[in-house]
Amino acid sequence: MSDNPDIRQAVVDTARRMYDIGLVVGTAGNVSGRQADGSIVMTPSSVPYVDISVDNLAVVDLDGEPVSGTARPSSEKAMHLACYNAFFEVGGVVHCHPRYGSMFALARKPIPVCIEEGIVYVGGDIAVSEYRMTGSDELAAEVVRHLGDRGAVLMANHGLLCVGHSPEDALHTAEVVEHTARVAHGAEALGGVVPLPAEIVESFANVYGLIRSGW
Ligand SMILES: [Zn+2]
Numbered sequence: 001m002s003d004n005p006d007i008r009q010a011v012v013d014t015a016r017r018m019y020d021i022g023l024v025v026g027t028a029g030n031v032s033g034r035q036a037d038g039s040i041v042m043t044p045s046s047v048p049y050v051d052i053s054v055d056n057l058a059v060v061d062l063d064g065e066p067v068s069g070t071a072r073p074s075s076e077k078a079m080h081l082a083c084y085n086a087f088f089e090v091g092g093v094v095h096c097h098p099r100y101g102s103m104f105a106l107a108r109k110p111i112p113v114c115i116e117e118g119i120v121y122v123g124g125d126i127a128v129s130e131y132r133m134t135g136s137d138e139l140a141a142e143v144v145r146h147l148g149d150r151g152a153v154l155m156a157n158h159g160l161l162c163v164g165h166s167p168e169d170a171l172h173t174a175e176v177v178e179h180t181a182r183v184a185h186g187a188e189a190l191g192g193v194v195p196l197p198a199e200i201v202e203s204f205a206n207v208y209g210l211i212r213s214g215w
Contacts, residue, residue, distance in 0.1 A: 086144045104184075
């Protein structure tokens with residue numbers, strides 16, 4: 001988990017960057033972080049990114065009950081909370097609708113992670129979770145099923161969810177995933193992605209596991 005004492009500011013900064021680099025449009029997507037006391041700070045529902053500040057974030061416990069403030073947490077809070085409940089090491093969660101990653105989610109095709117550094121940051125190919133309705137507990141359970149040894153999962157017909165040791169780290173993973181989806185999409189036009197040798201994939205996946213065990 002992150003040792004950043006100011007998780008609120010990290011959530012605000014990460015949410016703004018996610019919007020600025022085009023991983024979401026409008027008020028879509030959401031960002032959260034785990035505070036040292038175990039509570040979860042989350043971007044509010046339906047507030048434009050330019051208006052999000054440390055003063056209007058939602059703070060909830062691991063059951064989703066409000067801890068402080070009056071801000072309504074994102075309607076997609078269940079999948080954030082499921083990640084924190086399932087993985088004690090996770091300190092940040094980012095959900096976004098990136099252009100290329102979403103193409104794979106709509107086609108329900110996994111993203112082949114065929115770049116060494118991609119495997120180090122994500123753990124390997126990025127699966128597509130089964131379709132479940134937005135905001136449902138069923139979607140939360142389905143998404144978490146894929147994140148035990150991965151930093152990212154695609155949500156069928158929807159978008160991308162990434163976990164990290166902090167909100168910033170989860171966003172970095174989202175950027176790596178989007179880059180990988182983009183070049184994999186392009187490689188398809190050039191005859192298809194050539195996989196890395198299996199032993200290389202295994203070796204770098206082990207590095208991901210090692211890094212995550214230190215979160
Ligand atoms: Zn969404």
